[in-house]
Amino acid sequence: MEERGLELLAPAGSLESLKAAVQAGADAVYMGGTRFGARAYAENPGGEALLEAIDYAHLYGVKLYLTVNTLLKDAELEQELYEYLRPCYERGVDAVLVQDMGVLAAIREWFPDLPVHASTQMNLCGSGSVRLLEEAGVSRAVLARELSLAEIARIHQETGMELETFVHGALCYCYSGQCLFSSILGGRSGNRGRCAQPCRLSYEALDHGNPVSGKAVKPLLSPKDICTLDLIPRIAEAGVYSLKIEGRMKRPEYAAGVVRIYRKYIDRYLKDGKEKYRVDEADRRELLRLFNRDGFSGGYYEQHNGKNMMALSDRPAKDAEKKAYEKLIGRLRAAYVETEKKIPVRGTFLAAEGTPLTLHVRGRGAEITVEGEMPQVPKTRPMEEEQICRQLMKTGNTPFVWEDLQIRMEGPLFIPVQELNRIRREALSGYEAALLAHGRRAAGKARECINPLRRPVPAERTALHISVETEEQLGAVLSAAEDLRRDRIPLTAIFLEQETMEEYMSELTEKVHRQGLEAWTALPHIFRMGTENRFYRHPELWNGAYMDGFLVRNPEEYMFLKENRADGRIILDHNVYTWNRRSRRFWKEQGAWMFTDPLELNAGELRAVSGEDSVRMIYGRYPMMVTAGCLHRTLDRCGNKPEVWTLRDRYAKEFPVKNYCRDCYNIIYNSQPLCLLDLEEKIRGIGAFRLSFTTEGKEQVSKVLDAWMKRERLEAEITRGHFKRGVE
Numbered sequence: 056m057e058e059r060g061l062e063l064l065a066p067a068g069s070l071e072s073l074k075a076a077v078q079a080g081a082d083a084v085y086m087g088g089t090r091f092g093a094r095a096y097a098e099n100p101g102g103e104a105l106l107e108a109i110d111y112a113h114l115y116g117v118k119l120y121l122t123v124n125t126l127l128k129d130a131e132l133e134q135e136l137y138e139y140l141r142p143c144y145e146r147g148v149d150a151v152l153v154q155d156m157g158v159l160a161a162i163r164e165w166f167p168d169l170p171v172h173a174s175t176q177m178n179l180c181g182s183g184s185v186r187l188l189e190e191a192g193v194s195r196a197v198l199a200r201e202l203s204l205a206e207i208a209r210i211h212q213e214t215g216m217e218l219e220t221f222v223h224g225a226l227c228y229c230y231s232g233q234c235l236f237s238s239i240l241g242g243r244s245g246n247r248g249r250c251a252q253p254c255r256l257s258y259e260a261l262d263h264g265n266p267v268s269g270k271a272v273k274p275l276l277s278p279k280d281i282c283t284l285d286l287i288p289r290i291a292e293a294g295v296y297s298l299k300i301e302g303r304m305k306r307p308e309y310a311a312g313v314v315r316i317y318r319k320y321i322d323r324y325l326k327d328g329k330e331k332y333r334v335d336e337a338d339r340r341e342l343l344r345l346f347n348r349d350g351f352s353g354g355y356y357e358q359h360n361g362k363n364m365m366a367l368s369d370r371p372a373k374d375a376e377k378k379a380y381e382k383l384i385g386r387l388r389a390a391y392v393e394t395e396k397k398i399p400v401r402g403t404f405l406a407a408e409g410t411p412l413t414l415h416v417r418g419r420g421a422e423i424t425v426e427g428e429m430p431q432v433p434k435t436r437p438m439e440e441e442q443i444c445r446q447l448m449k450t451g452n453t454p455f456v457w458e459d460l461q462i463r464m465e466g467p468l469f470i471p472v473q474e475l476n477r478i479r480r481e482a483l484s485g486y487e488a489a490l491l492a493h494g495r496r497a498a499g500k501a502r503e504c505i506n507p508l509r510r511p512v513p514a515e516r517t518a519l520h521i522s523v524e525t526e527e528q529l530g531a532v533l534s535a536a537e538d539l540r541r542d543r544i545p546l547t548a549i550f551l552e553q554e555t556m557e558e559y560m561s562e563l564t565e566k567v568h569r570q571g572l573e574a575w576t577a578l579p580h581i582f583r584m585g586t587e588n589r590f591y592r593h594p595e596l597w598n599g600a601y602m603d604g605f606l607v608r609n610p611e612e613y614m615f616l617k618e619n620r621a622d623g624r625i626i627l628d629h630n631v632y633t634w635n636r637r638s639r640r641f642w643k644e645q646g647a648w649m650f651t652d653p654l655e656l657n658a659g660e661l662r663a664v665s666g667e668d669s670v671r672m673i674y675g676r677y678p679m680m681v682t683a684g685c686l687h688r689t690l691d692r693c694g695n696k697p698e699v700w701t702l703r704d705r706y707a708k709e710f711p712v713k714n715y716c717r718d719c720y721n722i723i724y725n726s727q728p729l730c731l732l733d734l735e736e737k738i739r740g741i742g743a744f745r746l747s748f749t750t751e752g753k754e755q756v757s758k759v760l761d762a763w764m765k766r767e768r769l770e771a772e773i774t775r776g777h778f779k780r781g782v783e
Contacts, residue, residue, distance in 0.1 A: 061291055061298060061321050064120075064219065065314045068303035070100050071392065073108050073119075075307035078391045080318035083118035085152065087248070087303070090139055091123045091131075109146045113494050114398060114454055114487065116419055118149040123162075124174035126155050126246045128656070129635040129663040133508070137165055141501055144169055147494030152197070153177075154232060154246070157637030163192040166501050170194045172219070176232040176246070180583045181206070182213040183614030189216055191641070195297070201230060201355045201683040204286075204293045206584045211294025218294055222287070223313055223342075224301025226278040226354060226364075228254045229680040230581065230720075233630055236679045238655055239725055239774075244782040246632070246655065253704075257369070260686055261701040261709070268690055275689060275702070276680075276723075277366045280347055281354035284320055284339065288329040290356065305346065308384045311391035312345045344376070344383050359719055360684045362691060397456030400486065404447060406430050407465035412474070414447070414482040418455075421489035427478040430468040437467030446475045453483050508636045511666030513740030519763075520670060520745040522550035522577055522606070523756075528748045529563060531756035536570045542764055544735070544744060548573035550606050554580070554715045555697065557596065564601045573603040575626070580681050581720045582611035590615065597621050604648070607631060617646065624648040626670060630678070636664055643668075649742055654729075657781030658737065667742045673731040674759055675747025676724035677776065679710065685721050687714055699750055711750045724749060730773035732763045 065076035067086040076084050086108060089101035100108055105121075112119040121143055127136065136158065140151070144166050151169060153159050154176035162171055172195040173179060173188045185196045195217040198207060202220075211218055227234070237251040238244035254276040260268035268275060283290060290298065298321065300313050316338045324332050343351065348366035358364070372380070400418040412427030440462045448457055519539065523529045532539075532549060539546035549567045553576050556563060560576065567574035576597070579586055590597055597605070597616065604624035607613050609631060616625065629651040633639045639650055651670045652661055654677055665671070686700055687693040695716055702710045702723060711724045731738065738744070746763065748756055762769050 060325050062219075062296055063314065063317055063321055064297045064299040065310055066224075066300055066302040066305070067108070067119075067310065068099065068305070069307065070104055070108055070111075072303075072305075072307040072310045074111060074395065075311035075387075075391045076314050077112060077115050077117050078394070078396055079311040079314035081117055081314050083120060083149070083297070084112060085120040085122055085299075085303075087122040088139070088143070091125050091127065091136070091158075091248075106142060106146045109143065109148055109494075110491055113147060113491055120150045120152055120172060121148045122152045122174070123158055124152045124154040124176050125248050126632050126634045126653075126655075127158055128660055132157055132161060132635045132637060136161060137503055140166065141498075144501055145496050145498055147491070147496060149494070150195070155632065155634065155638060156191075156641045157633075157635040157639075159188075159191055159193065160637045160641045165503065168496070168500060173197060174231075175199060175221070178230050178232045178609060180581065180609070181587060181611045182210045183587075183618065184610035185210055185214045185216050187610050187614050187645075189214065195219055197299070199230060200226060201359075202583075203359070204289055204356050207290075207295060207356075208293040209584060217296050219297035219299055220290065220295050221281065221301055221354070222283040222290065222298045223317065224280055225348075226281050226301075226352075228276040228278055228684050229682050232632075233580075233681040234679070235654065235677055235725075236723070238782055239677055239679060239776070242780060242782055244655055247782055249783060254680075256705065259703040260690060260712075261703060262698070264701075267692060267700070272705075273367050274369060275365070275367070275686060276682075276684070277348065278364055278684065279349055279352040279366045282339070282342055282351035283353060283356065284316070284334045284342070286353060286356055287317075287320055287324050288332050291324065292329070306384075307392050308387040309345055312383065312387045313342065315387075315391070316342060341383065344379055355683065360688050362689050364684070365689050367689075395454070397450070398454050399458035400455050400483075401459045402447075402457060402482070403461045403463065404443065405463050406443070406468055406470060408432065408468060412470065412478055414478050416482045416486040418458075418486065418490070420493055421486060423482060423485045423489050425478055425482040425485055428474055430470050433467055433469040438469050440464055443470065443475060446472060447479050449476075449479070450483065454487070455483055508640065511636070511662075511664060511669075511740075514667035514669075514742045517544050517741055518547040518743045519544050520548045520550060520575075520743050521546060522552065522675075522745065522747045524552040524555045524749055526556070526559070526563065527753045528751060528756050529566070531753045532748075532760070533566060533570055535757070535760045536572065538764060539760065540571065546572065547743075548575055548603065550575045550577040552577045553596065554717055557717065560596065561599065561601060564599075568601070574601070575604045575606055575623075576602050577606040577628075578608055578612045579715070579718050580608050580630070580678070580722065581683075581718055582609050582615070583718065586718050587611075587615060594619075606651075607647075613645070613647075627651060629654050629672060630681075633664065639664060639668075651745065652741075655777050655782045658778055660781055665741055667740070669741050670743045670745050671731075671738055671741045672729065672747055673734075673738070673744045674729060674763070675745075676711065676728045676749050678722050678749075679725055680721075680723040682721045682723070683719070685714055685719065686712055713750065722749075725774065727772045727774040728769075729776045730769050731775065731778060732759070733766050733768040734778070735766055 062082045065081035067073035067084040087099040152172045152174045154174045175197040197219040243249040243251045257272040352364040403415045405413045415424045564574040608628045626649040633650045700712045708726045
């Protein structure tokens, strides 16, 4: 832990923003380079500029965390990442943020002493996933933004991991890392840092074709920015160490303004404690003036979802508000962007006849002594101490300023001005080099790949898996089960959605077994404290001998099964990302049996990672968003029962929305189902194909099954997904 007890972590989307955040009082900054960061459209520095950013932060005693928090394709990870990271590693970058388990494994292998932080893109919702990452070598966890203070406190108590959470800025509607909305609509993947933010657009909500969101379309998926000034004491007491500000796409003045105010209140809390902690209304208004969407909310710390968290009004700023904003921006630019505070240093200058001049410089974390020429015996009037001091005090364009400079002279002496200038320049530049050297790493500590990766092994035979969410869908599948089992790609397993079929799981599993098929449980998309508590109360949900295995959708579920010794094999779903061979090797070593192929890779990219242990989804609606936010709660229509609504966009496309009330989350599905039923010949060597039924009725299920057995394209609006195009 730092001496301050809390870390204020600021965004830096450019070198100018980094400097502004440092000048305003940040303890650390997070920044991306030109590759592999979750904000690809920020003014991310590259090459020497990125190394300069590391040096600048370190001069001021500020840490710099590099974002590599996107999913990497196999070729990128194996051919590019090492050379990209190595200069930053040697320069002393303080940590790397990652989303990809393959990237995590590679960094631990290549740079074993480089700290790794788990990005919020990993969607960490509980202590199980945090323990998994701790075992894998992660030193800090950036928790999911949707967690409550109680959930955070429990994670802190059960793991002791250093925790980081967002305290100010924009809030995604979707659980981080679980969004394909931008990817599917326009090919700009949030998992690659290229989100186009379709959630900020306006939509109409429909219930069986009837509008339920009023006459005017609204930004139904656009949360307010969060502001947690009032919650700082409670967030700290829950066990959070690093308080993170969002905003790498915003201007430097924003970073400086938000950091300045949060610095003030973090220091106030650390000095005065919770009892005397108060927030001044003027500071709250200043944050609103800097940026807001229909005001602020406190985020998910104290509530699960709700209308008051959403920016439903798209009111443009008034002229007076615009003027106040520009005035504030001008003040912040003058104070933190155009002006740089000097770094205080202390020094001692010694001059004596017959002895070389010495200037000793010391400060935070380093000290250095520089020798000069012998002082001369004056022919006329000797130099006065004041003259020497005045010359040495001229620090010029260096980042330093003398906090204290002691001049010690013995006897009458004369020292040429150019010699004073030289010794001063050499001492300050040497001190700067010594200060930066503390964080540098030796090149020899890095090592390239030492464990060769196995090439995928093609499957000799392919099986068919089908997942269902309703008894009606299951009935349609079982009616065709005999024909499906005799197909050249035989049906072998049915996956039953626990979230919607929990009460009848034992009975439905028995029906599947009577058909000679395996029955697997598809675990919930989100597994939080409430879900875990329910599982402990009802062990038959996950530890029944009648289950053949589990479809796992997040690391929480994997660790729950592992730590409770549940019987059955594990298949990872597509949203437990395995974009590269290293991520698959990681999960294989953890005990996973098969992997569902990612939905954003194209056919060529999938060939590099897919084989006998791969499952390929060939039919089904892509889950575009998994959200803690709920349309029913937003529109004051919560009936606490599962329903299917529709979102209609400005192009009249309609996206089904299912609310899963048992664990209180929504899934927004694509308007068109993926259909690769007629492309069997182009998808060879895969262990299993999967048909995924979500919103379909009995008749639709039967049509899909018939088209599959005939290897025909559906006579309906379909999408090929990313099978051909992939993502950048």
